[in-house]
Amino acid sequence: MIVTPVAKQPMALRNSAALKVITVVSGTRPPTLPCSTVVSFDSIVTLTAITPTPPERRLACAADLAAVSPGEPISRETALRLIQCSDEDLPGLLALARAAKERFKPGVITYSRKVFLPLTNLCRDYCGYCTFRRDPGDPGAHTMTPEEVLAVARAGEKLGCTEALFSLGDKPELLFPEMRETLRRLGYKSTLHYLEAMCELVLRQTSLLPHPNPGLLSVEWIARLAAVSPSMGLMLETTSTALLAAGAAHDNAPDKVPARRLRTIEDAGKQHVPFTTGLLVGIGESAEDRVDTLVAIRDLHERYGHIQEVIVQNFRVKPDIPMAHWPEPSRGDMLRTVAVARLLLPRMNIQAPPNLSAPYYEELVDAGINDWGGVSPLTPDYINPEKPWPHLEQLRLRTEAKRCSLRQRLPVYPEFVDAAAAKSGLLAEKLRAAADDHGLVSNGLVRIGRAR
Numbered sequence: 001m002i003v004t005p006v007a008k009q010p011m012a013l014r015n016s017a018a019l020k021v022i023t024v025v026s027g028t029r030p031p032t033l034p035c036s037t038v039v040s041f042d043s044i045v046t047l048t049a050i051t052p053t054p055p056e057r058r059l060a061c062a063a064d065l066a067a068v069s070p071g072e073p074i075s076r077e078t079a080l081r082l083i084q085c086s087d088e089d090l091p092g093l094l095a096l097a098r099a100a101k102e103r104f105k106p107g108v109i110t111y112s113r114k115v116f117l118p119l120t121n122l123c124r125d126y127c128g129y130c131t132f133r134r135d136p137g138d139p140g141a142h143t144m145t146p147e148e149v150l151a152v153a154r155a156g157e158k159l160g161c162t163e164a165l166f167s168l169g170d171k172p173e174l175l176f177p178e179m180r181e182t183l184r185r186l187g188y189k190s191t192l193h194y195l196e197a198m199c200e201l202v203l204r205q206t207s208l209l210p211h212p213n214p215g216l217l218s219v220e221w222i223a224r225l226a227a228v229s230p231s232m233g234l235m236l237e238t239t240s241t242a243l244l245a246a247g248a249a250h251d252n253a254p255d256k257v258p259a260r261r262l263r264t265i266e267d268a269g270k271q272h273v274p275f276t277t278g279l280l281v282g283i284g285e286s287a288e289d290r291v292d293t294l295v296a297i298r299d300l301h302e303r304y305g306h307i308q309e310v311i312v313q314n315f316r317v318k319p320d321i322p323m324a325h326w327p328e329p330s331r332g333d334m335l336r337t338v339a340v341a342r343l344l345l346p347r348m349n350i351q352a353p354p355n356l357s358a359p360y361y362e363e364l365v366d367a368g369i370n371d372w373g374g375v376s377p378l379t380p381d382y383i384n385p386e387k388p389w390p391h392l393e394q395l396r397l398r399t400e401a402k403r404c405s406l407r408q409r410l411p412v413y414p415e416f417v418d419a420a421a422a423k424s425g426l427l428a429e430k431l432r433a434a435a436d437d438h439g440l441v442s443n444g445l446v447r448i449g450r451a452r
């Protein structure tokens with residue numbers, strides 16, 4: 001038996017899809033280890049037995065890789081094979097994905113310098129992986145006041161932030177009388193009315209541009225929020241309805257029904273609202289589900305042209321969540337998923353959060369991302385508070401080590417800036433003031449050195 005820390009293994013071995021992986025929770029008695037075993041010393045222990053890659057699978061993968069045409073989207077069937085490619089084929093997959101990224105956005109990786117505004121962490125859903133949500137009375141349960149919102153936005157403004165990211169639970173007032181009372185005291189009928197007012201407050205009183213993530217939205221609410229924010233977001237997460245089953249990640253989350261989320265994204269498309277969405281990797285979905293989620297996003301973008309960004313976000317385990325003993329997706333899972341996303345969506349913006357892949361996040365550039373998402377010099381990632389964002393100078397250095405320059409973008413992507421800025425009104429005015437000729441932040445590169 002060989003027992004070796006995972007971190008000391010070559011990545012090719014650690015991420016091999018040809019390896020059989022068994023997980024047990026640290027602290028429980030491990031099963032008898034098979035020969036050639038890799039053990040991590042994290043909270044999750046991974047035991048691995050080596051099996052060879054079947055030659056026919058390698059041949060099929062090699063044929064798929066050889067048939068990829070730069071800039072042309074691959075088919076669902078090809079994606080299904082490539083997302084399960086062996087470790088030996090992974091470098092070839094990554095090389096194609098990086099080439100596709102360079103064809104789409106050569107030599108640059110963008111990020112959005114933001115403040116994170118957790119408007120309320122009360123939520124009517126109970127997702128198995130969520131550490132953000134609270135019930136009324138729980139320690140840390142909080143709804144921000146307008147004064148708090150403005151104070152954080154103004155502090156971010158001083159640090160060169162251009163995005164006010166509003167994250168909040170989905171319609172908590174439908175479940176909790178305490179939230180109805182809070183809203184009554186604040187003078188609003190619903191959480192969405194309050195969110196709309198706070199977006200407008202930030203827009204009027206600061207140079208930041210709001211980007212709300214409020215959960216499911218009606219046609220009317222998409223239009224109302226689009227009047228006070230140049231873009232908005234809703235993670236599709238997955239198209240798998242299996243995750244709604246008892247004991248699965250979404251078994252007590254009425255707002256996570258995939259059809260309902262697809263409907264909101266489609267309704268935003270019909271209104272031409274620049275929209276951020278994406279998938280969550282490692283919450284119980286299969287590799288096929290990941291491909292189908294990406295294909296569903298691609299289909300919507302082909303119909304409406306409004307998906308400004310596709311986030312590939314990995315599940316990270318936390319001690320106080322229902323999925324505390326769930327295995328995290330491996331680096332190999334992430335690299336394969338990001339690379340396949342790039343080949344399925346060769347002309348779309350693909351983002352992966354660096355803090356969730358630390359300390360090796362720069363490898364995501366090899367897999368074809370062109371954006372790091374929102375990074376804050378001020379506020380923590382309230383969704384993953386144990387994973388601090390990298391220092392912006394570190395992010396710049398690591399991005400440059402991958403032969404790309406780092407540029408600051410607005411919450412709305414450059415492709416969508418002109419159309420939004422051409423409108424009349426305060427939002428368009430603010431957008432015109434914030435954007436340079438390329439639709440990025442004026443002097444965004446220069447500002448990096450001033451953070452923190």
Ligand code: SF4
Pocket residue numbers: 123124125126127130131132133168169170253255
């Ligand atoms: S992930 Fe979002 S919808 Fe699910 S419980 Fe957390 S805040 Fe609520």
